[in-house]
Amino acid sequence: MRMTAREISGLLGGELVGDGDVVVTRLRSILSAGKGDVTFLARATYAARARASQASVILVGRDWKEPLLQTLIRVDNPSADFQRLTEATAPPPVKFAPGIHPTAVIAADAKLGKDVSIQPCAVIETGAEIGEGTVIGAYTYVGHEAKVGAQCILYPHVVVRDRCLVGNRVILHPGVVIGADGFGYDSGPQGHKKIPQLGIVEIQDDVEIGANSTVDRARFDRTIIGQGTKIDNLVQVGHNCVVGRHCIICSQVGVSGSCVIGDFVILAGQVGLADHLNIGDGAIALAKSGLHQDVPPKGKVFGAVARPAMEEMKLEACKVRLPELFARVKQIEKRLGEGGEEKKG
Numbered sequence: 001m002r003m004t005a006r007e008i009s010g011l012l013g014g015e016l017v018g019d020g021d022v023v024v025t026r027l028r029s030i031l032s033a034g035k036g037d038v039t040f041l042a043r044a045t046y047a048a049r050a051r052a053s054q055a056s057v058i059l060v061g062r063d064w065k066e067p068l069l070q071t072l073i074r075v076d077n078p079s080a081d082f083q084r085l086t087e088a089t090a091p092p093p094v095k096f097a098p099g100i101h102p103t104a105v106i107a108a109d110a111k112l113g114k115d116v117s118i119q120p121c122a123v124i125e126t127g128a129e130i131g132e133g134t135v136i137g138a139y140t141y142v143g144h145e146a147k148v149g150a151q152c153i154l155y156p157h158v159v160v161r162d163r164c165l166v167g168n169r170v171i172l173h174p175g176v177v178i179g180a181d182g183f184g185y186d187s188g189p190q191g192h193k194k195i196p197q198l199g200i201v202e203i204q205d206d207v208e209i210g211a212n213s214t215v216d217r218a219r220f221d222r223t224i225i226g227q228g229t230k231i232d233n234l235v236q237v238g239h240n241c242v243v244g245r246h247c248i249i250c251s252q253v254g255v256s257g258s259c260v261i262g263d264f265v266i267l268a269g270q271v272g273l274a275d276h277l278n279i280g281d282g283a284i285a286l287a288k289s290g291l292h293q294d295v296p297p298k299g300k301v302f303g304a305v306a307r308p309a310m311e312e313m314k315l316e317a318c319k320v321r322l323p324e325l326f327a328r329v330k331q332i333e334k335r336l337g338e339g340g341e342e343k344k345g
Helices: 005-012 044-052 078-089 309-339
Strands: 015-017 037-040 057-061 071-075 177-180 185-188 191-194 200-203 214-216 222-225
Touching: 005 015, 005 057, 005 071, 005 078, 037 078, 044 057, 057 078, 177 200, 200 214, 214 222
Parallel strands: 037 057, 057 071, 177 214, 200 222
Antiparallel strands: 015 071, 185 191
């Protein structure tokens, strides 16, 4: 890209403050930006970053008043408007040419839609179906009777196992595994006997799943990832789980089996869910939280510290009484104050 601050301001409908002729050639974060770069200030609370930035142009909110050495462009939403600028100036995305690479292995009865792109060494098993315009990346495996919808991108080294269902416009990044066996065993004196996992995984439309994330098949029915949900890298979703629509699940989250997660739920990084939990619509679990009980709709939870089990149980029992004890302490302080007793040092 090569644009002046004035051109950027015009594109975004912003208010220019400073030199409109300064030229920028790159988009960068507020921390990494240097001379010739344009960046944005996501929040006014990050003002110190703006003052220290070496960027030539910074997008700020409409209410930003502080003068800076850089050229400023006041906009309605710095983050969203920076994304608009990115989309307007970014190079076009890589296009995968339709066709089947000669090294791909495709079963004779597999069904391929119009304009599919099957990359080198991909494997599509018997009875599988691939929708129109879908890309199957190099070394990707689509199992027996699995179905992948239209306009999907399965990047290299993705696995969609037998009979699993992938909707339309789904993006699966490298290393994603859909439909590995659920983690189910009968344990006894002789060891752990595997419980057959006879169900499947259903990935609904417009889902995106990050690199090396896994969604296990159900024991009997379906593990479901709801429409529009976005899953980060290195996430594990256990068997029989139902994840609702338009959820955000960040990196290193672990969801144990048979959890039911509502719509528009946010699970921040390294959140862990015990099995069989119900998480209500719109709930938020902050980073590194360990969830051992249900969360109501729009609930916001945080915290987990591992201690010896009995010690932690005693501490939790004490925590429940803290509000009552605090109120009693306040009453005692009030009585002592009213009694006029002399404080002894």
